[in-house]
Amino acid sequence: MTVPTSPMRRWLQSRRARRAGGARTNDEWVAAVRGRDADGLADLRVVLVEALRPTLRRLAPAQAEAMAEDFAQEGLLRVLDRVDSFRGEARFTTWAVKVAVRLAYTELRRLRWRDVSLDDLLEAAPGAAPSADLEAPDAALAADERVRLVRELVAEALTDRQRTAIEAVMLRGMPLAEVAVRMGTNRNALYKLLHDARQRLKRELEARGYGPDDLLADDP
């Protein structure tokens, strides 16, 4: 999947994208998109390609150019579909880039994790996930009374779904959005589920005499 681009062609594309970004007011952009204006849509597509390129070069360098084109096209369709939800609180092109960036990240995560089921993930030996805290060796942390208490509270006070989400996201490193798909929910609801878990832990810890300062202090 490669799209040949010369430095000159790319520079011309960049210049067109930067000019197109500022060439219309928000109202003009919305009218162009709603009216399926060919020039407007072509300009917006160029804007999206240019905006997606740096992130894709960083995340998928070998396929960045082709992906930028593909995701810009898909992003354009999504913008067409959702233009009525644009609230005008930012520039139209900023909003459109946001839509395309969300789409690109969602697809990249899906591709990265597509062969991993939740069962496989939870059964695998931990270690692949990035450690949440490298400041202290595990032995020192394990000796921390607060850490021992949290371990008990996770087992006793949280729900099965909360424990599953914590393990998948925090221990195994699967993105929230991908865990949500596998748990039959969505990313927003899963964030809320984890928020409720954190709140429950906080209440239980406070009931045992640990205030926020005690919890954040580095040393036991």
Add this chain to the structure above:
Amino acid sequence: MTLTPAVLKALLRGAARTRPDEIGCDECYQELDRFAELALAGRDAAEALPLVADHLAKCGNCREEFEGLLEGLRALQPRPLRSLFRRGR
């Protein structure tokens, strides 16, 4: 389930930093374009939209999308002609 001490410590910190008025990913996404424009303009986006800043500090997926949005918006900012001769950009 065996959570490692490092994950338990992260949970401890997460519990300490939990606030009752946290917003979710959907609400964060709604405000993300405005937040990004404030940040790019050099304004204090976290002061203007503190709940968005709080969510971005706690949600890795939203944070990486915010960084991708910033990268994209920077690419659309005016660039001098000499960038044509800078290879590998």
